[in-house]
Amino acid sequence: MIEVKGLRKSFGEHEVLKGIDVNFEPGKANLIIGRSGSGKTVFLKSVLGLHDVDSGDIVYDGRNVAELSKDERTLLRQEIGMVFQGGALFDSQTVLENVMFPLNFFGDMSESEKRDRADFCLSRVRLDSAHNRFPAEISGGMQKRVAIARAIAMNPKYLFCDEPNSGLDPETAIVIDNLIQEITEEYNITTVINTHDMNSVLEIGDHVILLKEGYRAWEGTKDEILHSEDEAVLDFVFRSELFKKVKEALRK
Numbered sequence: 348m349i350e351v352k353g354l355r356k357s358f359g360e361h362e363v364l365k366g367i368d369v370n371f372e373p374g375k376a377n378l379i380i381g382r383s384g385s386g387k388t389v390f391l392k393s394v395l396g397l398h399d400v401d402s403g404d405i406v407y408d409g410r411n412v413a414e415l416s417k418d419e420r421t422l423l424r425q426e427i428g429m430v431f432q433g434g435a436l437f438d439s440q441t442v443l444e445n446v447m448f449p450l451n452f453f454g455d456m457s458e459s460e461k462r463d464r465a466d467f468c469l470s471r472v473r474l475d476s477a478h479n480r481f482p483a484e485i486s487g488g489m490q491k492r493v494a495i496a497r498a499i500a501m502n503p504k505y506l507f508c509d510e511p512n513s514g515l516d517p518e519t520a521i522v523i524d525n526l527i528q529e530i531t532e533e534y535n536i537t538t539v540i541n542t543h544d545m546n547s548v549l550e551i552g553d554h555v556i557l558l559k560e561g562y563r564a565w566e567g568t569k570d571e572i573l574h575s576e577d578e579a580v581l582d583f584v585f586r587s588e589l590f591k592k593v594k595e596a597l598r599k
């Protein structure tokens with residue numbers, strides 16, 4: 348579990364996160380939603396330790412990040428997988444090499460163990476036939492699968508995904524959402540996903556956190572969001588035509 352308590356983060360005079368409290372449980376897809384500029388990326392980066400925060404606590408299974416030594420932070424870092432926007436694969440490396448990258452960097456496996464692990468992760472994301480191709484030679488959906496395979500290579504306890512669906516058609520986006528959820532449940536990972544995509548909320552929103560102007564404006568499940576009459580939820584939800592239709596149908 349990841350506990351976030353009273354998280355505040357400013358850039359100069361601009362306070363972006365205004366005291367956020369939230370817990371992320373393992374085995375669940377925890378979704379952060381909110382308008383552009385509401386602070387989703389700053390929040391994700393703050394929890395990941397990529398931003399120094401002004402105040403608040405970030406606790407990974409009892410380990411308060413602020414109190415960890417440099418070595419303990421390095422160990423924690425190895426327990427975290429990340430899927431960045433756009434996949435962020437290395438263009439000059441093959442699919443297999445991309446997945447082996449964290450194993451080369453952190454692990455102490457032999458070459459054949461690393462290959463076996465990368466093979467396993469690629470087959471787990473149902474990508475068995477692209478090992479020797481380069482990212483530019485495969486589709487956007489396949490690139491996301493490679494990014495997920497790389498993120499789970501080190502068997503992470505925590506998985507962070509920043510807009511994992513960006514640039515994908517709706518059908519492929521749902522496949523990727525379901526894959527992330529399956530992996531989250533199967534390995535009991537604490538997964539946190541930033542998303543703009545209301546389809547994702549309907550598909551995999553076990554725990555949804557709505558950020559608004561740096562506050563946690565609402566928190567609940569995908570089913571609760573559909574029935575919520577909360578002002579912040581309505582304000583956000585009714586920007587999505589799909590969601591608007593679903594909600595109006597439920598009201599009838």
Ligand SMILES: Nc1ncnc2c1ncn2[C@@H]1O[C@H](COP(=O)(O)OP(=O)(O)OP(=O)(O)O)[C@@H](O)[C@H]1O
Nearest residue numbers: 358361363381382383384385386387388389390543
């Ligand atoms: N490094 C930075 N320096 C100064 N301001 C920043 C920095 N990073 C983010 N901000 C500001 O913080 C606010 C929240 O940005 P953030 O990127 O977290 O929004 P977001 O909800 O992720 O938006 P989007 O959905 O468009 O990605 C914005 O006003 C942004 O300008």
